[in-house]
Amino acid sequence: MIKELVASSAVWGVLLTISAFSLGSWLHRRLKKAWCNPLLFGCIFVVSFLSIFDISYTEYKASASPVSYLLLPATISLAIPLYEKWELLKRHAAAIIIGIFSGVLTSLGSIWLLAVLLKLSRQQYATLLPKSVTTAIGMDVAAELGGIAALASALIILTGIIGGLIAERICKIAHIKNAVAKGVAIGTSSHAIGTAKAIEMGETEGAMSSLAIVVSGILTALLAPLFAALL
Amino acid sequence: MRYIIQFCRILLFCLLGELLHYFLPFPIPSSIYGMVLLLCALRSNLLKPEQVRDTALFLVGIFPFLFIPAAAGVMEVQDELFDMLLPVFLALFVVTALVMAISGYVTQYIMDRQRRTPHD
Numbered sequence: 001m002i003k004e005l006v007a008s009s010a011v012w013g014v015l016l017t018i019s020a021f022s023l024g025s026w027l028h029r030r031l032k033k034a035w036c037n038p039l040l041f042g043c044i045f046v047v048s049f050l051s052i053f054d055i056s057y058t059e060y061k062a063s064a065s066p067v068s069y070l071l072l073p074a075t076i077s078l079a080i081p082l083y084e085k086w087e088l089l090k091r092h093a094a095a096i097i098i099g100i101f102s103g104v105l106t107s108l109g110s111i112w113l114l115a116v117l118l119k120l121s122r123q124q125y126a127t128l129l130p131k132s133v134t135t136a137i138g139m140d141v142a143a144e145l146g147g148i149a150a151l152a153s154a155l156i157i158l159t160g161i162i163g164g165l166i167a168e169r170i171c172k173i174a175h176i177k178n179a180v181a182k183g184v185a186i187g188t189s190s191h192a193i194g195t196a197k198a199i200e201m202g203e204t205e206g207a208m209s210s211l212a213i214v215v216s217g218i219l220t221a222l223l224a225p226l227f228a229a230l231l
Numbered sequence: 232m233r234y235i236i237q238f239c240r241i242l243l244f245c246l247l248g249e250l251l252h253y254f255l256p257f258p259i260p261s262s263i264y265g266m267v268l269l270l271c272a273l274r275s276n277l278l279k280p281e282q283v284r285d286t287a288l289f290l291v292g293i294f295p296f297l298f299i300p301a302a303a304g305v306m307e308v309q310d311e312l313f314d315m316l317l318p319v320f321l322a323l324f325v326v327t328a329l330v331m332a333i334s335g336y337v338t339q340y341i342m343d344r345q346r347r348t349p350h351d
Contacts, residue, residue: 013300021296039295039302046303057307064300070290071297073241075262076248077287079269083280095341103334110326118318128322132330135301136260144258154305154312155319161302163327170328176335178342185335189327193302196295206291212334214263221258 002053006063013063020045034168039193040161075134075192078210081199085207092180099181100212103188104219107132108227115231123147125231129224131155134191137217145228156191163190164197183208188216237286240278244269 006012023045024038050060061068082089089096108129115125126147130138135156142152167186176182179202186198187209195213199206248265255264272278305312312319 017296017299021299037295039298042296042299043302043305046299047306050303050306057304060303061300067297068300070293071301072245072248072262072265073238074290074294074297076241076244076265076269077283077290079266079273080280080284080287081291082266082270083273086274092338092342092345095338095345098341099334099338102337103330106333107326107330110329111322114318114321114326118321120315120318124315124318128318131322132327134260134262136262137258140258140260148311150304151308151311153301154308155322157298157302157305158323159327160298162323163331166324166328167331170331171335174332174336176332176339178339180342181335181339184338185331188334189331192294193298196298199291199294210266214266217263218259 003055006053006055006059010063013060014066016046016049016060017042017064017067020049035165037161037165037197039196040165043161078192078195078213081203081207082210085204088180088204089207089211096180096184096208096211097215099184100188100215101219103132103185103212104216104223107189108220108223112227112230120231122231126228127152128155129227130220131159132189132191133217133220134213137221138191141221141224145224157193160190160193163194167194167197167201179204180208184212187212191217234286234289237283240283241269241287241290244272 021038021042024041027041028036028038046060050057111128111131114120123146126145127142129145129147130141130152133156135153138156139149139153143149163186171182171185176185182201183198183205186194186205191213195206195209198209244265245261247268248261251264252259252261273280
């Protein structure tokens with residue numbers, strides 16, 4: 001019944017997405033636990049719904065496309081928090097750039113180490129290599145180097161979700177107390193999805209995380225081919 | 232209406248970003264071009280923040296929600312993920328944590344050092 005209803009309805013995809021996210025947010029407020037991330041649980045609810053009623057992801061994706069459409073304008077809007085924190089950014093430009101650079105090298109280097117130790121195929125290596133940068137750059141880089149673009153985009157999204165989940169704990173363990181440094185850490189390791197968490201933590205964290213998406217994305221696009229040649 | 236016009240201005244920067252992505256040979260997505268262009272327009276006073284601010288902050292505020300449809304796509308590649316479970320697990324948890332700790336720590340370390348030795 002639901003399957004037929006879905007096939008004839010135009011609005012269900014957006015409605016399902018909003019319901020799933022609201023349910024996730026409600027759970028987050030009720031349980032007050034970091035792992036109760038509305039995005040993570042929203043996803044789990046959507047996937048469960050589709051599996052239970054045997055609806056294909058392709059159908060859902062088409063019906064929820066108005067939501068995905070807003071991703072591009074939303075990403076571009078990150079320029080606003082960046083603009084508002086411009087002075088802070090300029091004052092600490094050297095520290096921020098070096099911090100992001102060290103993060104990008106760590107990411108590429110440790111994926112290379114992983115590939116050597118676990119004897120990954122070249123395709124698997126190329127798929128994992130750009131996992132910390134924004135989906136649009138990462139998918140292109142993976143495809144360019146001979147990886148699987150769809151799998152790369154899934155890994156990038158999972159990295160973002162996990163980055164958002166562990167952000168507070170990692171900052172505590174590594175004694176990162178400075179708001180600028182927190183933002184750089186989150187944006188460099190877990191791109192736009194992590195940035196959603198950084199925005200929650202504060203304006204400065206959000207702005208620095210947005211900047212880190214841009215810089216780490218460009219650095220990865222430049223450096224990944226060099227690392228790909230190492231295997 | 233104010234929001235619609237603000238949204239139009241943001242879309243205009245999306246379009247400019249897409250054009251740059253189309254014409255320039257670099258592997259940089261249109262979203263990054265658009266963001267940098269919008270920042271430049273604001274910095275050079277071509278655009279006042281109030282002309283986009285409300286709608287932009289609304290969009291930034293609903294960011295996590297916007298990722299749900301794309302993230303649900305993970306269900307499509309389940310099998311491939313399970314095929315390389317160990318490297319995926321290590322890359323997702325260990326590498327992400329390491330990158331976060333190192334980039335944050337380095338940034339903080341340099342900022343602290345600069346604070347202790349002021350040039351001015």
